[in-house]
Amino acid sequence: MSVHTFTLDGQPVAGAAGETILEVATEQGVSIPTLCHLDGLSSVGACRLCVVEVAGRPRPQPACITPVEEGMEVVTRSEELDEWRATVVEMLFVERNHICSICVANGDCELQDLAVDLGVDHFELPAMSPRLEIDSSHRLFAIDHNRCVLCTRCVRVCDEIEGAHTWDVMGRGIDARVVSDLGTPWGASPTCTSCGKCVQVCPTGALFEKGRAVGEGAKERRPFLPYLRRHGAGTR
Amino acid sequence: MTRRRLATVWLDGCSGCHMSFLDLDERLLELAEHAELVYSPLVDVKEYPAGVDVCLVEGAVSTTDDLGRIRSVRARTRTLVSFGDCAVTANVPSLRNPVGAAPLLQRAYVDNVDRDAGVPVEVVPPLLDRSLPVHRVVPVEVFLPGCPPPADLIHETLLRLLGVEAGVPPERPPRFG
Numbered sequence: 001m002s003v004h005t006f007t008l009d010g011q012p013v014a015g016a017a018g019e020t021i022l023e024v025a026t027e028q029g030v031s032i033p034t035l036c037h038l039d040g041l042s043s044v045g046a047c048r049l050c051v052v053e054v055a056g057r058p059r060p061q062p063a064c065i066t067p068v069e070e071g072m073e074v075v076t077r078s079e080e081l082d083e084w085r086a087t088v089v090e091m092l093f094v095e096r097n098h099i100c101s102i103c104v105a106n107g108d109c110e111l112q113d114l115a116v117d118l119g120v121d122h123f124e125l126p127a128m129s130p131r132l133e134i135d136s137s138h139r140l141f142a143i144d145h146n147r148c149v150l151c152t153r154c155v156r157v158c159d160e161i162e163g164a165h166t167w168d169v170m171g172r173g174i175d176a177r178v179v180s181d182l183g184t185p186w187g188a189s190p191t192c193t194s195c196g197k198c199v200q201v202c203p204t205g206a207l208f209e210k211g212r213a214v215g216e217g218a219k220e221r222r223p224f225l226p227y228l229r230r231h232g233a234g235t236r
Numbered sequence: 237m238t239r240r241r242l243a244t245v246w247l248d249g250c251s252g253c254h255m256s257f258l259d260l261d262e263r264l265l266e267l268a269e270h271a272e273l274v275y276s277p278l279v280d281v282k283e284y285p286a287g288v289d290v291c292l293v294e295g296a297v298s299t300t301d302d303l304g305r306i307r308s309v310r311a312r313t314r315t316l317v318s319f320g321d322c323a324v325t326a327n328v329p330s331l332r333n334p335v336g337a338a339p340l341l342q343r344a345y346v347d348n349v350d351r352d353a354g355v356p357v358e359v360v361p362p363l364l365d366r367s368l369p370v371h372r373v374v375p376v377e378v379f380l381p382g383c384p385p386p387a388d389l390i391h392e393t394l395l396r397l398l399g400v401e402a403g404v405p406p407e408r409p410p411r412f413g
Binding site: 102131 | 318321328369372376379411413
């Protein structure tokens with residue numbers, strides 16, 4: 001196995017060929033904020049929270065999908081990166097209707113935690129306040145598009161782990177929506193196995209179990225998938 | 237030492253942030269040594285005075301009345317604090333924003349009403365089309381998110397803003413929700 005040596009925040013480190021910057025950073029105990037990434041699923045670089053600076057590259061690179069290279073110089077913390085990441089969080093908040101105080105995931109939400117970690121205590125951008133749907137046609141679960149950040153964890157866990165591929169993404173840009181079976185109401189989905197994995201991996205309150213009230217989504221959300229660890233819960 | 241001039245204002249919110257302020261309990265006595273409460277729903281002063289050092293604003297800006305009040309408060313206050321999620325993000329009052337004021341009032345007071353249908357226009361001020369965070373309307377110096385912000389956080393923030401050496405920072409950092 002070939003090994004690449006490079007620097008991470010000035011420290012010399014080594015990573016196996018094919019490993020990503022995020023994987024090596026995690027091994028080294030260097031914390032990089034993430035949202036769409038989840039250990040055990042493929043990485044898609046959708047949220048851009050894990051952006052890092054790589055010397056010689058004009059734009060910041062998403063650490064979760066950028067492979068390590070020999071001689072690379074990677075910076076994971078800087079004022080500019082902090083600002084970019086905070087802006088990403090702010091844009092995620094204002095794009096839909098995330099009202100934490102009345103959310104099933106209040107107190108156990110990765111978007112809410114990221115706002116705390118990145119010091120986002122208000123939004124400079126105006127809220128877009130789109131009018132979005134809630135699909136509660138499924139017997140056990142519901143999806144509230146007001147709280148979806150389009151991380152696509154649900155799409156990936158359904159495809160890669162459950163093998164059902166009920167979820168996918170429809171539309172582009174600001175109009176993108178997670179949909180079940182090409183837009184069929186979730187309750188009428190012929191492919192959904194009702195396994196609940198999508199609910200367990202959702203970082204916000206977008207996917208939730210019916211019958212849970214504000215702040216009650218937490219208790220049994222994630223242990224359902226023991227091989228999928230919570231955001232920031234440890235090394236691989 | 238002279239006491240600083242403290243005020244609190246209640247716009248479109250549930251008063252939960254003021255309840256959390258009252259949860260300072262015996263620390264209110266300590267606070268009273270450093271600040272005089274010159275205007276608040278908790279004291280009987282009708283008009284917002286000039287020369288206020290620190291003002292906690294609870295609630296979103298949702299009506300023409302809120303708009304006039306916050307502008308006058310801003311003009312007479314040195315340090316304005318967005319106090320709680322409604323002031324910071326418009327929070328629960330903003331649930332109506334995707335709909336707009338006119339369709340909302342139509343639905344609530346006309347379409348779904350069996351008798352005496354009609355949008356109320358007497359006593360209550362007109363709704364703005366959208367419920368707004370305070371800083372969308374006037375500049376704000378300090379943001380104190382939370383629904384409500386915990387008493388420890390209010391205590392620490394107020395002492396800091398009043399120039400008093402604060403105690404231990406609260407365990408829970410400021411957070412939405």
